[in-house]
Amino acid sequence: MPELPEVETYVRALEPLLTGKTILTAEVRWPRTIAFPEAARFTDLVRGRRFASFGRRGKYMLLGLDSGETLIVHLRMTGELRLLAPAESDSGSAVNPPDKHTHVLFALDTGEVLRFRDMRKFGRIWLVEDTASVVGKLGPEPLEEAFVPQTLAKSLAGRKANIKALLLNQTVLAGVGNIYADESLFLARIDPRRAGGSLNLEEIERLHLALREVLNAGIENQGSSLQNYAPPTGAKGGFQEKFQVFRRGGEPCFCCGAPINRTVLGQRSTHFCPDCQK
DNA sequence: ACCGGAGCCTGTTAGC
DNA sequence: TGCTAACAGGCTCCGG
Numbered sequence: 001m002p003e004l005p006e007v008e009t010y011v012r013a014l015e016p017l018l019t020g021k022t023i024l025t026a027e028v029r030w031p032r033t034i035a036f037p038e039a040a041r042f043t044d045l046v047r048g049r050r051f052a053s054f055g056r057r058g059k060y061m062l063l064g065l066d067s068g069e070t071l072i073v074h075l076r077m078t079g080e081l082r083l084l085a086p087a088e089s090d091s092g093s094a095v096n097p098p099d100k101h102t103h104v105l106f107a108l109d110t111g112e113v114l115r116f117r118d119m120r121k122f123g124r125i126w127l128v129e130d131t132a133s134v135v136g137k138l139g140p141e142p143l144e145e146a147f148v149p150q151t152l153a154k155s156l157a158g159r160k161a162n163i164k165a166l167l168l169n170q171t172v173l174a175g176v177g178n179i180y181a182d183e184s185l186f187l188a189r190i191d192p193r194r195a196g197g198s199l200n201l202e203e204i205e206r207l208h209l210a211l212r213e214v215l216n217a218g219i220e221n222q223g224s225s226l227q228n229y230a231p232p233t234g235a236k237g238g239f240q241e242k243f244q245v246f247r248r249g250g251e252p253c254f255c256c257g258a259p260i261n262r263t264v265l266g267q268r269s270t271h272f273c274p275d276c277q278k
Numbered sequence: 279a280c281c282g283g284a285g286c287c288t289g290t291t292a293g294c
Numbered sequence: 295t296g297c298t299a300a301c302a303g304g305c306t307c308c309g310g
Contacts, residue, residue: 119287122305161282269301280310292298292300
């Protein structure tokens with residue numbers, strides 16, 4: 001569920017917490033979490049490395065190390081990173097022992113421990129020299145200036161899949177997930193069931209603007225906190241308070257009062273106003 | 279090239 | 295009240 005605004009919030013929070021700190025050791029408890037390289041090699045390679053840079057591509061966090069390699073973290077649905085103070089991070093500590101959902105631990109030179117937890121075990125971590133091997137196929141960043149309506153128009157041209165499914169497709173656009181897809185389509189007043197290729201230029205311009213507005217509003221509110229997501233500082237995001245349609249099936253549209261429709265598109269629950277969105 | 283569906287996971291919720 | 299089944303949704307893989 002962490003999407004672009006949540007991951008951006010995460011990276012901004014991690015930067016001051018981790019900059020300049022060194023990984024003494026890493027422990028992998030659920031090897032499948034490490035997508036690349038093999039877990040034993042992963043722990044070898046990160047040992048003694050210092051956090052040097054912080055970035056994001058789509059829903060991927062890019063944590064640059066002083067070796068030149070990049071630690072890439074994808075939280076998928078329920079992943080989280082927590083930095084624990086020395087007093088509470090002692091592995092034998094009764095204060096705050098790692099639970100069964102803690103899959104990777106990084107002991108830092110400050111005595112702190114960075115824990116990767118993930119209830120659903122979908123989250124993944126890579127250590128690569130070339131980030132393109134992981135994020136190279138992603139579509140454009142929706143908040144960068146290079147992303148213009150024409151970019152979107154090219155990706156949608158001739159596509160028969162519904163626009164909702166295409167917005168979730170990370171090769172069309174990087175970083176949009178179920179929440180921000182539904183909210184953007186509502187703001188753009190476009191029916192999520194429409195074939196991507198059926199949108200005219202004016203609708204694509206509306207959608208382009210809506211995507212940027214909704215994603216920026218998400219970042220300004222530090223993301224959306226539903227069941228599982230909270231930034232590493234522990235403070236919760238607030239964008240869930242601003243939802244117009246997401247998880248509002250059956251409730252009245254804030255714009256026209258019609259009950260919000262809930263259906264499934266692209267294997268995802270989809271929420272829209274049948275009157276406002278055409 | 280494109281599209282839709284299965285599978286990966288487990289805690290929470292809905293329904294009998 | 296207690297059990298089971300559906301649901302949540304990020305992504306990859308596979309068949310058509």
